[in-house]
Amino acid sequence: MQEQIREWLEQEKVDIFLGYKKIQGHPLPHCFTKDNLDETDDLIVGNARYSLEKMATKIAAEHPELKIGLLVRDCNQRALNVLYVWNQLRPDNIETISVNCCPSKLKEHGDCSYLEPEKAAPLKMMIGIDNNMDVEAAEEFGQEDRYKRWMYEFQKCLKCYGCRDICPVCFCKECSLEHTDLIATGSVPPEIPIFHLVRAVHMGGRCIDCGLCEDACPVDISLRLLYRKVNDIVSDVFDYKTGTSADQSPFNMLGEEVTLELKPI
Amino acid sequence: MTNSIAEIEDSACIFITGSNTSACHPLIARRVFRAKEKGAKLIVADPRNIQLSRFADVAVTQRLGSDVAMLNGMMHIILKNGWQAQSYIEERTEEFEEFKAAVESYTPDKVEQIAGIAQNDLEKMAELYATNSPASILYAMGITQHTTGVDNVKSICNLAMLCGNVGVKSGGVNPLRGQNNVQGACDMGGLPNVFPAYQPVTVEANNEKFAKAWGKALPGKIGYTITDMVRAMIDGKLKALYVVGENPMLSDPDQHHLVKALEKLDLLICQDIFFTETAEKADVVFAAVSVAEKDGTYTNTERRCMKVNKAIDPIENTLNDWEIISKLSTAMGYEMNYESPEQIFDELTTVTPSYGGMTYERLGLDGLQWPCPNADHPGTQFLHKDQFTRGKGLFHAVEYLDPAEMPDEEYPYWLTTGRMFAHYHTGTMTRVSPHLDTEQKTGYVEINPEDAKTLGVNDGETVRLSTRRGETEIPARVSNKVVPGLLFVPFHFAESPANILTNSAFDPIAKIPEYKVCAVKIEKAA
Amino acid sequence: MDFKIIPSVCSYCGTGCGVLFQVMDGRLVDTLPMKTHPVNEGKLCIKGWNLHEHVVSDKRLTSPMLKKNGHLQEASWDDAIQTTVEKLKAIIEAHGPDSVGVLASAKITNEENYLVQKFARAVIGTNNVDHCARL
Numbered sequence: 001m002q003e004q005i006r007e008w009l010e011q012e013k014v015d016i017f018l019g020y021k022k023i024q025g026h027p028l029p030h031c032f033t034k035d036n037l038d039e040t041d042d043l044i045v046g047n048a049r050y051s052l053e054k055m056a057t058k059i060a061a062e063h064p065e066l067k068i069g070l071l072v073r074d075c076n077q078r079a080l081n082v083l084y085v086w087n088q089l090r091p092d093n094i095e096t097i098s099v100n101c102c103p104s105k106l107k108e109h110g111d112c113s114y115l116e117p118e119k120a121a122p123l124k125m126m127i128g129i130d131n132n133m134d135v136e137a138a139e140e141f142g143q144e145d146r147y148k149r150w151m152y153e154f155q156k157c158l159k160c161y162g163c164r165d166i167c168p169v170c171f172c173k174e175c176s177l178e179h180t181d182l183i184a185t186g187s188v189p190p191e192i193p194i195f196h197l198v199r200a201v202h203m204g205g206r207c208i209d210c211g212l213c214e215d216a217c218p219v220d221i222s223l224r225l226l227y228r229k230v231n232d233i234v235s236d237v238f239d240y241k242t243g244t245s246a247d248q249s250p251f252n253m254l255g256e257e258v259t260l261e262l263k264p265i
Numbered sequence: 266m267t268n269s270i271a272e273i274e275d276s277a278c279i280f281i282t283g284s285n286t287s288a289c290h291p292l293i294a295r296r297v298f299r300a301k302e303k304g305a306k307l308i309v310a311d312p313r314n315i316q317l318s319r320f321a322d323v324a325v326t327q328r329l330g331s332d333v334a335m336l337n338g339m340m341h342i343i344l345k346n347g348w349q350a351q352s353y354i355e356e357r358t359e360e361f362e363e364f365k366a367a368v369e370s371y372t373p374d375k376v377e378q379i380a381g382i383a384q385n386d387l388e389k390m391a392e393l394y395a396t397n398s399p400a401s402i403l404y405a406m407g408i409t410q411h412t413t414g415v416d417n418v419k420s421i422c423n424l425a426m427l428c429g430n431v432g433v434k435s436g437g438v439n440p441l442r443g444q445n446n447v448q449g450a451c452d453m454g455g456l457p458n459v460f461p462a463y464q465p466v467t468v469e470a471n472n473e474k475f476a477k478a479w480g481k482a483l484p485g486k487i488g489y490t491i492t493d494m495v496r497a498m499i500d501g502k503l504k505a506l507y508v509v510g511e512n513p514m515l516s517d518p519d520q521h522h523l524v525k526a527l528e529k530l531d532l533l534i535c536q537d538i539f540f541t542e543t544a545e546k547a548d549v550v551f552a553a554v555s556v557a558e559k560d561g562t563y564t565n566t567e568r569r570c571m572k573v574n575k576a577i578d579p580i581e582n583t584l585n586d587w588e589i590i591s592k593l594s595t596a597m598g599y600e601m602n603y604e605s606p607e608q609i610f611d612e613l614t615t616v617t618p619s620y621g622g623m624t625y626e627r628l629g630l631d632g633l634q635w636p637c638p639n640a641d642h643p644g645t646q647f648l649h650k651d652q653f654t655r656g657k658g659l660f661h662a663v664e665y666l667d668p669a670e671m672p673d674e675e676y677p678y679w680l681t682t683g684r685m686f687a688h689y690h691t692g693t694m695t696r697v698s699p700h701l702d703t704e705q706k707t708g709y710v711e712i713n714p715e716d717a718k719t720l721g722v723n724d725g726e727t728v729r730l731s732t733r734r735g736e737t738e739i740p741a742r743v744s745n746k747v748v749p750g751l752l753f754v755p756f757h758f759a760e761s762p763a764n765i766l767t768n769s770a771f772d773p774i775a776k777i778p779e780y781k782v783c784a785v786k787i788e789k790a791a
Numbered sequence: 792m793d794f795k796i797i798p799s800v801c802s803y804c805g806t807g808c809g810v811l812f813q814v815m816d817g818r819l820v821d822t823l824p825m826k827t828h829p830v831n832e833g834k835l836c837i838k839g840w841n842l843h844e845h846v847v848s849d850k851r852l853t854s855p856m857l858k859k860n861g862h863l864q865e866a867s868w869d870d871a872i873q874t875t876v877e878k879l880k881a882i883i884e885a886h887g888p889d890s891v892g893v894l895a896s897a898k899i900t901n902e903e904n905y906l907v908q909k910f911a912r913a914v915i916g917t918n919n920v921d922h923c924a925r926l
Binding site for chain 2: 797808882
Binding site for chain 2: 025123156158161185186188189
């Protein structure tokens with residue numbers, strides 16, 4: 001793989017390649033370029049998981065013509081598909097090398113367990129939402145119990161916005177989470193459950209179930225489960241599995257001019 | 266901290282007092298939440314209802330400045346029930362009997378009268394702390410910023426020793442440092458009485474050691490603390506002040522008094538990355554660089570010395586702090602020709618025994634926790650493992666004393682000050698940060714709904730706060746976070762400065778001002 | 792195009808979380824939590840996530856300044872240093888080294904704090920050195 005990347009850079013198939021390099025014992029994201037070809041020998045895959053595609057989006061915004069190569073697991077690929085759909089990246093400018101990936105509802109098989117959440121602690125099992133739970137299991141709680149469990153999780157929120165900031169498919173310039181008419185600012189925890197529900201709503205048809213939000217959450221809120229639920233609704237209604245293809249999403253398909261019927265008001 | 270941040274997760278009991286951990290140290294609060302979910306007991310004692318109070322097994326809102334009474338009361342109950350770690354006390358501590366006699370009179374009834382803590386709550390606090398081991402105590406400025414700050418800390422140490430919690434993993438006495446390198450500034454001898462690694466300036470051998478290392482005869486007399494400096498400025502004894510990376514105009518108590526002092530100076534030198542309220546008053550301003558533009562090390566609250574790496578070049582015509590000091594020093598006639606922070610680090614490790622085994626290479630990205638005295642030493646996860654640094658742990662007999670100022674007819678409310686989650690210290694850095702500014706744009710005073718009703722004040726309305734030192738107008742935030750009779754003002758906001766109100770009365774030993782307690786009057790602004 | 796990831800430490804409180812600075816074409820563009828850091832394990836608070844913002848603020852001081860005719864004006868480093876040294880020397884001459892006070896900082900590095908106290912003790916000749924740990 002190192003050789004392939006070296007070749008790509010040499011032959012200018014890509015201008016830069018986003019991968020990982022071990023720095024003082026820590027796997028860190030690294031930008032490989034033609035100027036430092038020998039560095040490609042140090043490229044590692046490991047189990048490091050940063051949103052390389054978010055970095056690519058940031059770079060492409062300033063250098064739209066740049067050809068970017070990156071290491072992708074299945075979740076990175078799903079994120080790329082969403083970013084293509086929403087015109088944040090141009091597929092022509094992206095080259096990928098696939099590596100082992102993590103299990104996800106949106107993928108049939110996975111052979112990397114890096115993302116497997118740790119076993120939930122006893123109190124969390126008792127009064128919160130276990131991060132390992134799937135949507136069906138969570139729905140088995142009675143409505144009142146379920147509400148209380150979610151409110152327990154939300155009350156821990158430190159309002160770091162890490163779930164949004166790390167999200168590979170969060171690219172809006174203005175964010176509803178900071179819209180003071182929706183959510184009051186200035187205190188922790190934030191207004192609940194509205195803070196988390198506003199974000200959840202925006203994840204419908206957008207979330208690619210990579211789990212980075214949950215991984216970045218300082219207080220282990222079961223965010224992935226919450227967004228899976230919204231995506232299940234999108235899937236049920238539109239038969240659309242987010243991120244599985246780079247075709248249009250149901251949300252922009254519905255906006256096609258030709259599909260609109262004129263109705264008297 | 267005697268112990269480490271990650272260890273908190275495995276405590277059997279966590280007692281948090283005088284620290285709004287989830288707002289001020291969120292990544293330490295993470296460990297508290299995780300410990301709680303693993304089954305730890307949580308005790309929160311804070312004059313305000315903080316976020317962590319909701320998760321506590323017992324949460325109390327003690328009256329401001331009543332901490333010694335509260336802690337003595339807990340220890341009274343522990344002793345009465347025989348829950349103390351008797352063999353630990355016998356083997357590892359001294360002066361226990363004097364201490365024991367001192368807490369004798371702190372009955373739950375007396376403590377309820379002083380601190381307003383219900384007797385059964387106090388009993389529960391004592392029982393949870395004493396019967397779940399290891400237990401960790403976390404505290405911050407809510408304990409130290411009092412005229413009895415040293416007494417408060419001694420009482421916390423008493424409690425930890427009483428239950429055998431010092432020198433054990435996941436236990437300990439854990440002050441959470443507010444600023445990123447408070448620990449390092451102290452370790453490096455940024456104090457008037459000690460050289461690096463707390464070597465007293467009054468010990469002749471130390472003086473000789475540093476005089477030899479630096480090639481210059483050194484003063485042996487203890488210098489002024491910041492609190493002394495302000496007084497010396499007023500008295501005309503201190504003529505020049507060199508302020509590096511601080512903003513005393515907002516961080517010092519009793520702002521009017523400080524302005525008077527600064528105006529008496531012949532020379533005020535200010536070195537910062539922003540044009541602070543203090544810089545406005547300066548004769549010379551040196552433009553320094555930010556965290557992203559420099560190499561060097563910070564030492565965090567768990568004594569972990571970590572490498573900061575330069576990400577970008579210094580902006581425009583700015584210089585590294587070390588370069589400015591070197592230039593100044595050389596121009597003063599004392600050559601400083603350092604070429605890099607690493608060269609300075611290699612010098613300081615030779616005179617700072619606790620850092621003796623550290624090099625940039627060894628620090629890597631994980632850092633090393635001091636003491637790390639030699640090149641083979643792995644660093645120290647928690648202190649006082651087999652014995653205390655001084656040998657035996659010393660119990661102190663501590664009596665409760667009232668704060669310097671308490672509410673009266675003229676100033677009927679209690680006022681306390683502190684931080685809020687989106688801003689840092691005097692706001693110099695965070696208020697220019699768009700996302701943080703969005704979160705909180707103005708200062709505010711928290712007032713209980715009951716008090717707001719009595720005063721006819723609605724949320725967001727401007728009120729006037731006045732104390733014996735000064736007054737300010739500020740929007741009211743009606744909130745159950747404060748109990749009736751108590752007001753809270755964050756100190757980040759220059760236009761409604763908390764420290765125009767605060768009392769400069771200070772602890773006689775630590776010289777720390779009583780930011781956490783004063784008496785205040787509140788009225789609707791005209 | 793130049794894109795770099797630089798590991799460092801957050802400077803917003805005493806916790807000391809590991810961060811990654813993202814630098815594009817020499818500009819600091821973003822902050823990320825470092826996943827494998829022993830303190831924060833890939834998480835940050837609101838301040839940490841926005842650490843880069845104060846660095847790139849247009850309100851930063853960009854030049855040394857000197858008071859002339861009662862007003863602070865931009866000056867060269869040589870001027871600023873020279874003027875300061877002249878004034879400092881005159882004060883020490885007239886009132887002794889203990890008429891000077893130095894405030895080190897809980898916000899600068901260990902190396903810099905070490906130099907500040909060395910400057911106070913060896914260069915000025917006073918132990919009047921303290922910092923804002925109390926505040």
